[in-house]
Amino acid sequence: MHDQFDVTLEDVDLLGEVELTTNLIIAASEADEHLSSEEIDEILGVEPQPPEPRRET
Template identity: 70%
Template sequence: MADPFDVALEDSDLLVEVEMTTNLIIAATASDGPLPVEEIDRILGVIPDDVA
């Protein structure tokens, strides 16, 4: 009989969001000023409309 309480406690979407947030924090900490929008987009994996 399977244990109904034996569930994976890992949320892959949440892990991706935490990784992106962590990367933004690291980049912001290493930066001398505000991060340019282009750098934020690169870190988040955003593809500009004119490229897509």
């Protein structure tokens, strides 16, 4: 007999977000000072984007 409440849920995006958040929490708890924006970006895997040149109008 099938149990209607026996449901396996897996959301790949949510699991990825949980992993990133966990990594950030661990890094913050191990740091002696506040994490810089650059350190946070590195932990989250954010690659810096060069600023786009301004267009003359």
